[in-house]
Amino acid sequence: MSAALFAVTGAVLDAPALERAVVRAHGEDSARTGDPGAGAVTTFLGLVRDQNLGRRVLHLDYEAYEPLAVRSFERIAEEAAVHWPSIRLGIHHRTGPVAIGEASIVIVAASAHRAEAFAASRYAIERVKQIAPIWKREYFEGGDVWIEGAVAAPDDLEARDKARRLSCA
């Protein structure tokens, strides 16, 4: 069975499994439309970093509103498809404790050509940070703290444009 394209999981992320699932989905699209098959696949891994704001980080603990997070990933893929119609995206995010150097997120983009795959991948991670209902608690030497970034507002076109600009930089 193929991995789901969009998932939130407490398990260690399996990037090759997501790559296979995204390439398979892209192939199904191509078979249907007659467009070229995948010629480029990008895999973005977000890792837990050992330092943040000058603090020595011990580990992160992620919490998610799981069903809404999965819907947010689907929405991000739909948005990306408006800009890059022939791409396929997959997004998996981990929850629970994640050690330094382990992946908290994997984003796979498949397309006929590399430019679209790179752009859609960058767009997706920017949008995840803007609208996915996921929170990280940072455990560092001397304490722990919730990290709070963007106020999630999926219909905020300014934020969406910002993600688009970054993806085309």
Add this chain to the structure above:
Amino acid sequence: MRVTVRLFARLRDIAGTSELAADVAPGATIADVWAGLVARHPDLAPYERSLSAARNLEYSRFSAAVADADEIAFMPPVSGG
């Protein structure tokens, strides 16, 4: 009518629970649900300006009406990735 309220991250910590039932009047909005929550947990009040809400797994405005048995979520600023 009664709705289920879901809280996450810092909001959950402050309220001391991730889920609670709330009784609201007919015609109530998400803003009314939040006001009732703040009445029970006044420490949540400062979060009103940096809050997102969802109704039945859709992001929603605070002016949206709620219905019996809805799941209403309140979320602090997100930090995934």
